[in-house]
Amino acid sequence: MTLKHLLAAGALALAGAHATTADAFELGIVAFQMSAETHARVANAAEAAAKEKGWDVTVLNSNGALPTHAEQIENLVQRGVDAIILAMSKPVQFDAQMEAVSDAGIPLITVMSGSSPYALFDIQVNEYAVGAEAALYLLGQLNYEGKILTQRFESNVGTRIRGKVLDVVLSENTAVEEVGSHSMARTQSWQDDVRNGMSALILQNAGNFDGIWASFDGQAFIIDDLLAEQGMSKGDVVLVSVDGGKETFRRIASPDSMLMASVAIPFEAMGAAAVEAIDRIAVGGEPVDAVASGPYLYMNAVLVDQSNVDEFTE
Amino acid sequence: MKTIIAKYGTAITGLVILVVLILFARNFASSANMLNVLKNTSFLTILAVGFTFALITSELDLSFANIASLAAVVTGGMIYSGIAWPLAALAGLAVGLVAGYVNGLVVTVAKVPSLIATLGTASIAGGLAFMLTGGVAFVGRWDPVFLSLARGKVGPVPVLIFFMAAVVIAGWFVSRKTPLGVHMLATGEATEAAHRAGIATRRMKRIGLTLSGLAAGIAAVLLVASLSSAAPQMAGDYLLNAIAAVLLGMTMFEPGRPNIAGTFVGALIISVLDNGLVLLGAPYYLQDIMLGLIVIGSVSVSASVLKKAAFSV
Incomplete structure (x- = not known):
């Protein structure tokens, strides 16, 4: 098939794609x-x-x-x-x-x-409240004492607010120390970015952190899998994130997952x-x-x- | 007849698509939509014209999208820092120009194949863009005069169309009507013979890659003005589309040879498809499928008539 045939077939496909209901x-x-x-x-x-x-x-x-x-x-x-x-x-x-x-x-x-x-308007959740819930839950699980790693994302307004709220919470609870942080930069290959960044942080801080905060669940899934690869099991590390969804709930319920909680956005x-x-x-x-x-x-x-x-x- | 089909077959098929869209896609043929299509073709065309120049000298430039992103970040970052926009725009152009020239040096002096060299510079440019931004876009409601470079109109015609036309006409003129263009073409067609004929082939290759970088710089400045922001991967999506446009262009007018007119029509076909699919209400994934089919089809046609080894590096 030549390119001309291909384009001609494409043109016909386009015509076929036109299928809207009148009015x-x-x-x-x-x-x-x-x-x-x-x-x-x-x-x-x-x-x-x-x-x-x-x-x-x-x-x-x-x-x-x-x-x-x-x-x-x-x-x-x-x-x-x-x-x-x-x-x-x-x-x-x-x-x-x-x-x-x-x-x-x-x-x-x-x-x-x-x-x-x-x-007309923007449909939102109150990200400040969401951020506070996630941060306070994590610190509560640690009895407001210990070391944490964070996986951030600054390019999205919601995840950025969650990170800023976490910083406020940490500034008032100084017994919890952020020992390592990775900021996800790439949006088109973000899974690799998170995997590379967090695997380095986890290895660097092995045995020296009690919790991990992730700015959204997609990041948390990758971190959860990395922790499992390190041989950790539920309760060894408190992993908290935000978003919700079927996979999130499955992991929270699973005895094999480190994900403890997520603030579920509808x-x-x-x-x-x-x-x-x-x-x-x-x-x-x-x-x-x-x-x-x-x-x-x-x-x-x-x-x-x-x-x-x-x-x-x- | 065979010659006409070989030379203009793809363009004619593009016209057939156009007719189908005019008949079936509501509002497609409206003057507002035609201007919209042309406007949305402009970034792609400018980048693709640059890539065409590199390919004319038989070199591949896979870095132009990342160089454009880097130039955008430099431009946007300077404006964000309060530096006058003309300086920032010049800096963006300079980034493109210098990066392209560096590509040329790596290819002609260090003798690194352009496929490898430009993959390397693409990675460096991407890294620098992330370094400058920390991954967070520079965003703001910037000087309206700067934004009007991309958002402005002359009458009903978006200014971007004039920029695109200027780049296409200049590109066509340089490649077809000047000794430089002839030398670049000769370098790409038969480097050894051109060298023996006294043409500075390495210089031609440097110029080809530098022009590709310059086009990336131009597109970057206009992108920043269009979106009033600069993000580290903002031009990344143009890589495949621009290559597809050039490859499509190589199937028409001068089959098997990169040419500016073909590149422009190739870019236009891609933009018309993008626009037409939306106007038809086609599912979003069909756009990616169509683009992939176009790339495969155009490469298969181009490769069958291509006389040089640009794709076999």
């Missing part, structure tokens, strides 16, 4: 990086909720690339969708694109992104809430204030440990 409400969803489970959970839940309402949905994945994200938002504006949801976007970087969405009269709701003057509920809000505002004509007052719509996060994990695994 149905059209929703565009852009997830910043679907390879990150949390982004995918928001996008997939929003897609499912929208389809349940009989809407046409276009889901896009920016693969963690800023220019791609910008282009995808612009392309959705050109498509003329009726509403847009952005999962884990970055309002400052995409100021111009969000303004274009607003100028086109398209309602925009962001999830876990931060506020933008061009969005990503699926956030995706569904974004769709529900658009339904009320863009379809039902309700004022934005009736759905959310101010730039944020806060949802509750719950700390999950062995005492209540059964409620989440059932």
